[in-house]
Amino acid sequence: MNLRAIRLAWVVALIGLAPIAPATGGEAKVIQLASVHAVIGDIESGEILYTKRDAIPVPIASLTKLMTAVVVLDGAQSLDESIPVVKFSGPTEKNCFSRLRVGSSSPRGQLLRVALMSSDNLAAWTLAQHYTGGLEAFTAAMNAKAEALGMTNTHYSDPTGLSLENRSSASDLWKLLRAAYGYETIRAYSTTTSYTAKLHQPNYTLGYWNTNPLISSGRWQIGLSKTGYLDEAGRCLLMVADIDGRKVGIVLLNSFGTRTPQGDASRVRRWLESESVTPVAGAAADYERRVAKVYDAAVAASKPGAQAH
16 A cells, blocks of 8 residues: 555544545545535445544434434324414524414324425424423433434434534434334425425415425435534435435535535435545535534544643
Protein backbone atom coordinates (compact mmCIF):
# COMPACT_ATOMS: atom_id res chain seq x y z
CA MET A 1 0.00 0.00 0.00
CA ASN A 2 1.47 3.38 -0.97
CA LEU A 3 1.79 6.38 1.35
CA ARG A 4 -1.33 8.09 0.03
CA ALA A 5 -3.42 4.97 0.67
CA ILE A 6 -2.00 4.64 4.19
CA ARG A 7 -2.92 8.25 4.96
CA LEU A 8 -6.42 7.73 3.58
CA ALA A 9 -6.93 4.66 5.74
CA TRP A 10 -5.78 6.63 8.80
CA VAL A 11 -8.23 9.46 8.10
CA VAL A 12 -11.03 6.96 7.52
CA ALA A 13 -10.35 5.34 10.91
CA LEU A 14 -10.13 8.68 12.69
CA ILE A 15 -13.40 10.24 11.56
CA GLY A 16 -15.51 7.11 11.29
CA LEU A 17 -15.89 6.58 7.55
CA ALA A 18 -16.31 3.08 6.15
CA PRO A 19 -15.03 2.92 2.55
CA ILE A 20 -16.06 0.47 -0.10
CA ALA A 21 -13.65 -2.15 -1.38
CA PRO A 22 -10.47 -0.79 -3.00
CA ALA A 23 -10.91 0.33 -6.59
CA THR A 24 -8.36 0.19 -9.39
CA GLY A 25 -4.92 1.14 -8.07
CA GLY A 26 -5.53 -0.35 -4.61
CA GLU A 27 -7.00 2.76 -3.00
CA ALA A 28 -10.42 2.89 -1.39
CA LYS A 29 -12.99 5.28 -2.79
CA VAL A 30 -14.65 7.11 0.08
CA ILE A 31 -17.98 8.71 -0.70
CA GLN A 32 -18.29 12.42 0.00
CA LEU A 33 -21.49 13.56 1.71
CA ALA A 34 -22.74 16.95 2.84
CA SER A 35 -24.43 15.35 5.86
CA VAL A 36 -22.37 15.41 9.06
CA HIS A 37 -23.64 12.00 10.23
CA ALA A 38 -24.66 9.03 8.11
CA VAL A 39 -25.26 5.29 7.91
CA ILE A 40 -25.83 3.40 4.66
CA GLY A 41 -26.74 -0.27 4.71
CA ASP A 42 -28.67 -3.20 3.30
CA ILE A 43 -32.08 -3.22 4.98
CA GLU A 44 -32.72 -6.92 4.45
CA SER A 45 -29.34 -8.38 5.41
CA GLY A 46 -28.34 -5.70 7.90
CA GLU A 47 -24.95 -5.26 6.23
CA ILE A 48 -23.50 -1.82 6.91
CA LEU A 49 -21.96 -0.29 3.79
CA TYR A 50 -20.83 3.07 5.16
CA THR A 51 -20.80 5.07 8.39
CA LYS A 52 -19.87 8.63 9.24
CA ARG A 53 -19.87 9.93 12.84
CA ASP A 54 -22.69 7.49 13.47
CA ALA A 55 -22.48 7.14 17.27
CA ILE A 56 -22.98 10.79 18.24
CA PRO A 57 -26.44 11.66 19.66
CA VAL A 58 -27.85 14.82 18.08
CA PRO A 59 -31.26 16.52 17.72
CA ILE A 60 -33.35 14.66 15.15
CA ALA A 61 -36.28 17.00 14.47
CA SER A 62 -39.20 15.35 12.64
CA LEU A 63 -37.38 12.07 12.14
CA THR A 64 -39.01 11.55 15.53
CA LYS A 65 -42.29 10.92 13.74
CA LEU A 66 -41.06 7.57 12.45
CA MET A 67 -40.99 6.30 16.02
CA THR A 68 -44.34 8.01 16.60
CA ALA A 69 -45.79 5.94 13.78
CA VAL A 70 -44.32 2.72 15.17
CA VAL A 71 -45.83 3.37 18.59
CA VAL A 72 -49.23 4.26 17.12
CA LEU A 73 -49.34 1.02 15.14
CA ASP A 74 -48.01 -1.08 18.03
CA GLY A 75 -50.83 0.38 20.14
CA ALA A 76 -53.34 -1.41 17.89
CA GLN A 77 -55.90 1.39 18.09
CA SER A 78 -58.25 1.51 15.11
CA LEU A 79 -56.94 3.61 12.24
CA ASP A 80 -60.54 4.16 11.15
CA GLU A 81 -61.63 5.70 14.47
CA SER A 82 -62.34 9.44 14.23
CA ILE A 83 -60.55 11.51 16.86
CA PRO A 84 -60.67 15.28 17.51
CA VAL A 85 -57.64 17.45 16.71
CA VAL A 86 -56.31 18.83 19.98
CA LYS A 87 -54.54 22.11 20.77
CA PHE A 88 -50.76 21.92 20.79
CA SER A 89 -49.21 22.44 24.22
CA GLY A 90 -45.68 21.16 23.67
CA PRO A 91 -42.34 22.96 23.39
CA THR A 92 -43.16 26.66 23.01
CA GLU A 93 -39.77 27.66 21.60
CA LYS A 94 -40.66 25.97 18.30
CA ASN A 95 -43.56 26.80 16.02
CA CYS A 96 -46.12 24.02 15.64
CA PHE A 97 -47.59 25.26 12.38
CA SER A 98 -50.50 23.23 11.04
CA ARG A 99 -53.51 23.85 8.84
CA LEU A 100 -55.55 21.37 10.87
CA ARG A 101 -58.35 23.05 12.82
CA VAL A 102 -58.43 22.33 16.53
CA GLY A 103 -61.66 20.53 17.40
CA SER A 104 -62.29 19.08 13.96
CA SER A 105 -62.27 15.31 13.63
CA SER A 106 -60.25 12.95 11.49
CA PRO A 107 -59.68 9.20 11.25
CA ARG A 108 -56.56 8.19 13.17
CA GLY A 109 -55.03 6.67 10.03
CA GLN A 110 -55.43 9.90 8.09
CA LEU A 111 -53.57 11.83 10.77
CA LEU A 112 -50.83 9.21 10.74
CA ARG A 113 -50.49 9.54 6.97
CA VAL A 114 -50.10 13.34 6.98
CA ALA A 115 -47.71 13.15 9.95
CA LEU A 116 -45.46 10.81 7.98
CA MET A 117 -45.70 12.14 4.43
CA SER A 118 -46.05 15.84 5.17
CA SER A 119 -44.61 15.97 8.70
CA ASP A 120 -47.64 17.71 10.19
CA ASN A 121 -46.79 18.40 13.84
CA LEU A 122 -50.35 18.81 15.10
CA ALA A 123 -51.32 15.48 13.54
CA ALA A 124 -48.51 13.74 15.46
CA TRP A 125 -49.39 15.61 18.66
CA THR A 126 -53.06 14.60 18.36
CA LEU A 127 -52.16 10.95 17.80
CA ALA A 128 -50.12 10.91 21.00
CA GLN A 129 -52.78 12.66 23.05
CA HIS A 130 -55.36 10.04 22.01
CA TYR A 131 -53.06 7.11 22.81
CA THR A 132 -54.20 4.89 25.66
CA GLY A 133 -52.87 6.64 28.75
CA GLY A 134 -52.27 9.93 26.92
CA LEU A 135 -49.09 11.80 26.07
CA GLU A 136 -47.05 10.58 29.04
CA ALA A 137 -47.80 6.94 28.21
CA PHE A 138 -47.03 7.60 24.55
CA THR A 139 -43.57 9.07 25.14
CA ALA A 140 -42.85 6.26 27.60
CA ALA A 141 -43.76 3.79 24.86
CA MET A 142 -41.45 5.59 22.42
CA ASN A 143 -38.51 5.24 24.80
CA ALA A 144 -39.40 1.65 25.63
CA LYS A 145 -39.44 0.77 21.92
CA ALA A 146 -36.09 2.49 21.46
CA GLU A 147 -34.65 0.42 24.29
CA ALA A 148 -36.11 -2.78 22.83
CA LEU A 149 -34.45 -1.99 19.49
CA GLY A 150 -31.08 -1.41 21.15
CA MET A 151 -31.11 2.34 20.49
CA THR A 152 -28.77 3.17 23.37
CA ASN A 153 -28.03 6.75 22.30
CA THR A 154 -31.67 7.76 21.90
CA HIS A 155 -34.17 9.68 24.00
CA TYR A 156 -37.65 10.95 23.11
CA SER A 157 -39.56 13.61 25.02
CA ASP A 158 -42.32 14.47 22.52
CA PRO A 159 -43.97 12.87 19.46
CA THR A 160 -43.34 15.70 16.97
CA GLY A 161 -39.60 16.32 17.07
CA LEU A 162 -40.01 19.97 18.03
CA SER A 163 -38.31 19.30 21.35
CA LEU A 164 -34.52 19.54 21.29
CA GLU A 165 -34.52 16.79 23.92
CA ASN A 166 -35.38 14.33 21.16
CA ARG A 167 -31.93 13.01 20.34
CA SER A 168 -30.52 10.00 18.57
CA SER A 169 -27.49 8.86 16.60
CA ALA A 170 -27.26 7.75 12.99
CA SER A 171 -26.53 4.17 14.09
CA ASP A 172 -29.60 4.14 16.34
CA LEU A 173 -31.80 5.56 13.59
CA TRP A 174 -30.52 2.81 11.30
CA LYS A 175 -31.97 0.30 13.77
CA LEU A 176 -35.28 2.18 13.80
CA LEU A 177 -35.33 2.38 10.00
CA ARG A 178 -34.93 -1.38 9.67
CA ALA A 179 -37.70 -1.98 12.22
CA ALA A 180 -40.07 0.58 10.68
CA TYR A 181 -39.61 -0.91 7.24
CA GLY A 182 -41.37 -4.01 8.52
CA TYR A 183 -44.64 -2.05 8.88
CA GLU A 184 -46.63 -2.06 5.64
CA THR A 185 -48.67 0.96 6.77
CA ILE A 186 -45.55 3.05 7.38
CA ARG A 187 -44.15 2.11 3.98
CA ALA A 188 -47.39 3.10 2.25
CA TYR A 189 -48.12 6.29 4.20
CA SER A 190 -44.59 7.68 4.19
CA THR A 191 -44.25 7.30 0.40
CA THR A 192 -47.62 8.83 -0.52
CA THR A 193 -46.88 11.50 -3.12
CA SER A 194 -49.97 13.65 -2.52
CA TYR A 195 -53.11 13.31 -0.45
CA THR A 196 -56.37 15.18 0.17
CA ALA A 197 -57.43 14.94 3.80
CA LYS A 198 -61.13 15.11 4.60
CA LEU A 199 -62.06 16.42 8.04
CA HIS A 200 -65.38 16.91 9.80
CA GLN A 201 -67.04 19.16 12.38
CA PRO A 202 -66.74 21.33 10.36
CA ASN A 203 -66.37 19.66 6.99
CA TYR A 204 -63.30 20.77 5.01
CA THR A 205 -60.46 19.35 2.94
CA LEU A 206 -56.70 19.94 2.96
CA GLY A 207 -54.18 19.03 0.28
CA TYR A 208 -50.81 17.58 1.32
CA TRP A 209 -47.57 16.81 -0.54
CA ASN A 210 -44.67 14.63 0.47
CA THR A 211 -41.78 16.56 1.99
CA ASN A 212 -39.26 14.36 0.13
CA PRO A 213 -39.17 15.48 -3.54
CA LEU A 214 -37.54 12.17 -4.57
CA ILE A 215 -40.87 10.44 -3.91
CA SER A 216 -42.35 12.05 -7.03
CA SER A 217 -39.29 11.31 -9.17
CA GLY A 218 -39.67 8.53 -11.68
CA ARG A 219 -35.96 7.72 -11.30
CA TRP A 220 -36.37 6.43 -7.74
CA GLN A 221 -38.13 3.43 -6.21
CA ILE A 222 -38.56 4.42 -2.57
CA GLY A 223 -40.03 2.09 0.03
CA LEU A 224 -39.97 4.37 3.08
CA SER A 225 -39.22 8.05 3.66
CA LYS A 226 -39.08 10.60 6.47
CA THR A 227 -37.57 14.07 6.42
CA GLY A 228 -36.72 16.34 9.34
CA TYR A 229 -35.54 19.88 9.95
CA LEU A 230 -34.79 22.24 12.82
CA ASP A 231 -32.08 24.88 12.91
CA GLU A 232 -30.33 22.81 15.59
CA ALA A 233 -30.70 19.52 13.68
CA GLY A 234 -30.01 20.67 10.14
CA ARG A 235 -31.61 18.91 7.19
CA CYS A 236 -32.20 15.20 7.84
CA LEU A 237 -33.48 12.23 5.88
CA LEU A 238 -34.37 8.59 6.53
CA MET A 239 -35.07 6.57 3.41
CA VAL A 240 -35.21 3.06 1.97
CA ALA A 241 -34.68 2.80 -1.79
CA ASP A 242 -34.07 0.09 -4.37
CA ILE A 243 -30.49 0.62 -5.54
CA ASP A 244 -28.39 -1.76 -7.60
CA GLY A 245 -30.59 -4.75 -6.86
CA ARG A 246 -30.84 -4.29 -3.08
CA LYS A 247 -33.00 -2.40 -0.61
CA VAL A 248 -30.70 0.27 0.75
CA GLY A 249 -31.37 2.10 3.99
CA ILE A 250 -30.08 5.67 4.11
CA VAL A 251 -29.68 7.72 7.31
CA LEU A 252 -28.53 11.31 6.77
CA LEU A 253 -28.31 13.82 9.62
CA ASN A 254 -27.45 17.51 9.74
CA SER A 255 -26.79 19.05 6.35
CA PHE A 256 -27.18 22.58 5.04
CA GLY A 257 -29.63 23.46 2.28
CA THR A 258 -33.22 22.45 1.60
CA ARG A 259 -32.39 19.79 -1.02
CA THR A 260 -29.00 18.72 0.34
CA PRO A 261 -30.18 15.38 1.83
CA GLN A 262 -31.67 14.46 -1.54
CA GLY A 263 -28.37 15.40 -3.16
CA ASP A 264 -26.57 13.13 -0.72
CA ALA A 265 -29.01 10.32 -1.52
CA SER A 266 -28.14 10.72 -5.20
CA ARG A 267 -24.42 10.57 -4.30
CA VAL A 268 -25.08 7.34 -2.42
CA ARG A 269 -26.88 5.91 -5.42
CA ARG A 270 -24.06 6.75 -7.85
CA TRP A 271 -21.50 5.40 -5.39
CA LEU A 272 -23.29 2.06 -5.06
CA GLU A 273 -24.15 1.68 -8.75
CA SER A 274 -20.81 2.67 -10.26
CA GLU A 275 -18.37 3.49 -7.44
CA SER A 276 -18.58 7.08 -8.67
CA VAL A 277 -17.66 9.69 -6.04
CA THR A 278 -18.91 13.21 -6.69
CA PRO A 279 -17.79 16.17 -4.56
CA VAL A 280 -19.99 18.34 -2.39
CA ALA A 281 -19.82 21.96 -3.49
CA GLY A 282 -20.55 25.38 -2.07
CA ALA A 283 -22.21 26.28 1.20
CA ALA A 284 -23.17 22.68 1.97
CA ALA A 285 -19.53 21.58 1.92
CA ASP A 286 -18.45 24.55 4.03
CA TYR A 287 -21.15 23.76 6.60
CA GLU A 288 -20.13 20.10 6.81
CA ARG A 289 -16.46 20.95 7.29
CA ARG A 290 -17.23 23.53 9.98
CA VAL A 291 -19.55 21.31 12.02
CA ALA A 292 -17.47 18.16 11.49
CA LYS A 293 -14.36 19.91 12.76
CA VAL A 294 -16.05 20.45 16.12
CA TYR A 295 -17.11 16.80 16.41
CA ASP A 296 -13.77 15.44 15.26
CA ALA A 297 -11.89 17.64 17.75
CA ALA A 298 -14.10 16.32 20.54
CA VAL A 299 -13.49 12.72 19.47
CA ALA A 300 -9.74 13.27 19.29
CA ALA A 301 -9.73 14.91 22.74
CA SER A 302 -11.57 11.94 24.24
CA LYS A 303 -9.07 9.35 23.00
CA PRO A 304 -6.75 7.78 25.61
CA GLY A 305 -3.49 9.69 25.87
CA ALA A 306 -4.95 12.94 24.49
CA GLN A 307 -3.33 15.98 26.12
CA ALA A 308 -4.99 19.23 27.00
CA HIS A 309 -3.51 22.38 25.52
